[in-house]
Amino acid sequence: MVRNRPVGVERRGGRPTHAEAAALHQRLRDAAVRTFLENGYDATTMVAIAEAAGTAKATLYARYPDKRAVFLDVIPWALSRAVPPDPAPTDDDDLRGTLIAIGRGALDHALDPDIVQLHKIARTEAHRFPEFALAADSFGWSRRQQQVMEVLRHHVEAGVLDLDDIELAAEHFIAVVEILPARLADFGVYRSPVERQRHLVHAVDLFLRGAQAR
Known part of the structure; x- marks a missing residue:
């Protein structure tokens, strides 16, 4: 017997929403940066990054073919986002x-x-x-x-x-x-x-x- 889902509840296992995909990408990047900082490039593995992100290795590989691709993505991202510029003071005379x-x-x-x-x-x-x-x-x-x-x-x-x-x-x-x-x-x-x-x-x-x- 198939039960009707309550109104407003999404079906489990469907395609992730844009917000969910963005949140996952953010989590993977954060985890990769932490892992590279802790272990360096050589000692970092795709398994370690996936574990740090709390996700399956297949999920990481679905977005990056290898560790090199992860590094190329997350290092510039981390360097550009950390400590972003404060708004410039508005006093035009100073x-x-x-x-x-x-x-x-x-x-x-x-x-x-x-x-x-x-x-x-x-x-x-x-x-x-x-x-x-x-x-x-x-x-x-x-x-x-x-x-x-x-x-x-x-x-x-x-x-x-x-x-x-x-x-x-x-x-x-x-x-x-x-x-x-x-x-x-x-x-x-x-x-x-x-x-x-x-x-x-x-x-x-x-x-x-x-x-x-x-």
Whole structure:
């Protein structure tokens, strides 16, 4: 005898909804990142990733053909999503304060322990992944760079800044703020909060001296 299902209850075992599929993808990515961080690339297996995600190995293989494909997907994803840019301050008259606030966000991202470890893994495995060879040091920059570009463009239009290439200027700003602290962090060296603030303010002032309209 077939019983009628209650109204509003979905049939078990059917095709997952878009929301369910997205949630599963998120869970698989999170599990893969945790596993790569804990074990490194060589010691990570598809079985370990599936177990960390609490799902069947077949479910993982349905989305990724092998560990290499997982790595190529989750490392850029993790680096770009961790510590996302804070909204830029809205005070149009305080360019220096705005850049300091954005720079502080860039440093928080660069010095986040998971980000430091993910960069190490990406650089270590770059010889196996030509896709990473040119990008291992810039994962996660794009959104921050767009944020800086919006601020710079606004002040160029207002006549405060004189920049021929806003995109390149934003890239240089991010580089001068975070590259050295990030490289020091690779070796476990972290400046004190006071020294970090001193470095940031000096970097912003140096950038502005070169960018302000004469």
